[in-house]
Amino acid sequence: MSMPAADVVVPERVRALADGARLEPVWRNGIGGLTFRTDDGRFIKWGPHDAETSMAAEAERLAWAGRWLRVPRVLAGGTDPTHEWLVTEALDGESAVSARWLDDPATAVRAVGEGLRALHERLPVDGCPWSWRVPDRIAAAGERGIRVPDRLRDHPPVDRLVVCHGDACCPNTLIGDDGRWSGHVDLGALGVGDRWADIAVAAMSTAWNYGPGWEGALVAAYGVAPDEERIAYYRDLWNAT
Ligand SMILES: Nc1ncnc2c1ncn2[C@@H]1O[C@H](COP(=O)(O)OP(=O)(O)OP(=O)(O)O)[C@@H](O)[C@H]1O
Ligand SMILES: [Mg+2]
Incomplete structure (x- = not known):
C-alpha cells in the first residue's frame, strides 16, 4: 500500500x-x-x-x-x-490492503479474521479502562451531534464481552510474509464491547477492500458461526455513528 x-x-x-x-x-x-x-x-x-x-x-x-x-x-x-x-x-508486516494482499484476498481475509480473534482472546476485559459498549457509543455520537435512530437503541443481548479493536477494518491488520497476521494498528477507539461489534465491521470492510463475497470467509476465519442478527445490528450501528 x-x-x-x-x-x-x-x-x-x-x-x-x-x-x-x-x-x-x-x-x-x-x-x-x-x-x-x-x-x-x-x-x-x-x-x-x-x-x-x-x-x-x-x-x-x-x-x-x-x-x-x-x-x-x-x-x-x-x-x-x-x-x-x-x-x-514500525511493525513488521504490510497492511492487509497492500497491493500484495489485495491480489490474494483469501490469505488476507483469513489473516484479518484470525488476527481479530487473537486480539479478542489476548486483551483482558478486567482492567480495560475504556468502554465501547452500545450505550456509550450512542452517547458519544450524541455529543458529536449525531442522533442514532430509535430502533438501534435496543441492542441484541451481549454474546461475549471482549476488548474490541473499535475500528476493525481490514487495513488495520498487518500481515507478515507468511500470510498470517503480524500486528494491529489504529487503536484509538479500543474498548470493551460485544465481540460482534468488531466482527460485523471487519466482515463489512472485506467488501470495500476485496469486493463482494468475502464476509463468510472472514467470520469463518474468526472461528464462529455467522450471527446474522448481531452482524446486521452492529453494521447498522457503525453506519449510524
Ligand atoms: N507503526 C506502524 N507500523 C506499521 N504500519 C503502520 C504503523 N502505523 C501505521 N501504519 C500503516 O499506516 C496505515 C495508516 O495508519 P492508521 O490506520 O493508524 O491511520 P488512520 O488515518 O487512523 O486510518 P483510518 O483511515 O483507518 O482512520 C495503517 O493501515 C498501516 O498500514
Ligand atoms: Mg487505519
Whole structure:
C-alpha cells in the first residue's frame, strides 16, 4: 500500500518530526489526515483534530494493549491548535490492503479474521479502562451531534464481552510474509464491547477492500458461526455513528 508521493505535500510538522529521515506517504484517511513511513523505521501519523477520537487517546490505548499484543510502540505525540500527530515504531508486516494482499484476498481475509480473534482472546476485559459498549457509543455520537435512530437503541443481548479493536477494518491488520497476521494498528477507539461489534465491521470492510463475497470467509476465519442478527445490528450501528 502506498500513495503517489507527487500528490502529497509534506506538512511542515511532519518534516520536522522526520528529523532528516526520508518520508514516504502511505495513507490518507477520510478527514485528510496523512500517515508517512520514514526510512529509519518509524511511522508518522498527522492530521486535523478528529471529533471521534484523539491521537492522545490512541497513544494511551497502544501503551496498554502492547502488554499483550503486537501493536506499535509510541515514540512521540503532540498537538497544536489545528492538528495532532503520533510517531510510532514500525511493525513488521504490510497492511492487509497492500497491493500484495489485495491480489490474494483469501490469505488476507483469513489473516484479518484470525488476527481479530487473537486480539479478542489476548486483551483482558478486567482492567480495560475504556468502554465501547452500545450505550456509550450512542452517547458519544450524541455529543458529536449525531442522533442514532430509535430502533438501534435496543441492542441484541451481549454474546461475549471482549476488548474490541473499535475500528476493525481490514487495513488495520498487518500481515507478515507468511500470510498470517503480524500486528494491529489504529487503536484509538479500543474498548470493551460485544465481540460482534468488531466482527460485523471487519466482515463489512472485506467488501470495500476485496469486493463482494468475502464476509463468510472472514467470520469463518474468526472461528464462529455467522450471527446474522448481531452482524446486521452492529453494521447498522457503525453506519449510524
Ligand atoms: N507503526 C506502524 N507500523 C506499521 N504500519 C503502520 C504503523 N502505523 C501505521 N501504519 C500503516 O499506516 C496505515 C495508516 O495508519 P492508521 O490506520 O493508524 O491511520 P488512520 O488515518 O487512523 O486510518 P483510518 O483511515 O483507518 O482512520 C495503517 O493501515 C498501516 O498500514
Ligand atoms: Mg487505519
